[in-house]
Amino acid sequence: MAGPEIERLIQLLARLPGLGPRSARRAVLHLLKKKDTLLVPLAATLREVGETVHACDTCGNLDSRNPCGICTDSRRDEALLCVVESVADLWALERAGVFRGRYHVLGGTLSALDGVGPDDLNVDGLIARMQSGKVREVIIATNATVEGQTTAHYITDRLASQNVQISRLAHGVPVGGELDYLDDGTLGAALKARRPL
Amino acid sequence: MAGPEIERLIQLLARLPGLGPRSARRAVLHLLKKKDTLLVPLAATLREVGETVHACDTCGNLDSRNPCGICTDSRRDEALLCVVESVADLWALERAGVFRGRYHVLGGTLSALDGVGPDDLNVDGLIARMQSGKVREVIIATNATVEGQTTAHYITDRLASQNVQISRLAHGVPVGGELDYLDDGTLGAALKARRPL
Numbered sequence A, B: 001m002a003g004p005e006i007e008r009l010i011q012l013l014a015r016l017p018g019l020g021p022r023s024a025r026r027a028v029l030h031l032l033k034k035k036d037t038l039l040v041p042l043a044a045t046l047r048e049v050g051e052t053v054h055a056c057d058t059c060g061n062l063d064s065r066n067p068c069g070i071c072t073d074s075r076r077d078e079a080l081l082c083v084v085e086s087v088a089d090l091w092a093l094e095r096a097g098v099f100r101g102r103y104h105v106l107g108g109t110l111s112a113l114d115g116v117g118p119d120d121l122n123v124d125g126l127i128a129r130m131q132s133g134k135v136r137e138v139i140i141a142t143n144a145t146v147e148g149q150t151t152a153h154y155i156t157d158r159l160a161s162q163n164v165q166i167s168r169l170a171h172g173v174p175v176g177g178e179l180d181y182l183d184d185g186t187l188g189a190a191l192k193a194r195r196p197l
Ligand SMILES: [Zn+2]
Pocket: A056, A057, A058, A059, A060, A061, A067, A068, A069, A070, A071
């Protein structure tokens, strides 16, 4: 139909979440219409992101610096560590602007169904971060799903022997809800009313 | 929040039709997760498409060749010319596989509201293509919208002095409907039952 390069571009774009074949075709036509202002900058930025952005060795955040901008920001409280499932959840908390400590990204949740065990999550890295003695409180901000709660319990057990306070986001996070879908107010309230475990 | 490269990528992706800021963020995380199999090939393909794909000087189709693959395909009937509003509509007809002639892309429709006049559409190019004497029939396949029908009438008038038969896609295209949203069967039926103007 269209040339092979265009077909290939449609197929690649159709693999993005939220886009199917039809919207990918529309996206390609839009990109070609806005070649100088959208297609060329997008190609360059994708390439730059691909070459420079990596997971932070300390916290798992995605950044062009390693350790990342959050881990090296001296204005942020290194005594407070917020454990999240994913970078998407870290971004959600940052957008809400309600947390001024640092993060630890697990990279998923325990799930027997999906075959995700403790070794598949960055829990050892979390324990290792306790060795500095600087972390006073670990706030577990996994999602309020069954897997998120199972993971929270597991982490609580693993941290039991450490000299840190452990807390959990307050209910306020709707049961079954995911952080990335919550408004800033709800996120802020849940963080403020966090309860010790 | 995230680094400036990531923020820029989110902003660019959010400008694609069908994606908003939230889905753009999810797309970026997905791209970074599938860096080697999706992000890198997408950046390269975007760049290649940006550098090689242009509008065909003959018909307005988008292709890396000029004249395009359709214009130079000797198996296609050069006596049949199908006039469409956009490359999206050309793609829709090609996907349906119901037309084996060639195309002419107008690049829009007449619209007093949007300030689109005859000079903004590639109508002169269409008239010029009649000079070869090889085109026997022009099938006007503009959308069944008010603008599409106004444009069809205008083109019919412009072609009146040419020695060609003019036809229009049969009703079968739902009134108010756009070609790009139709199933192949409807498109094929509408083409077969096209009526002379
Ligand atoms: Zn970090």
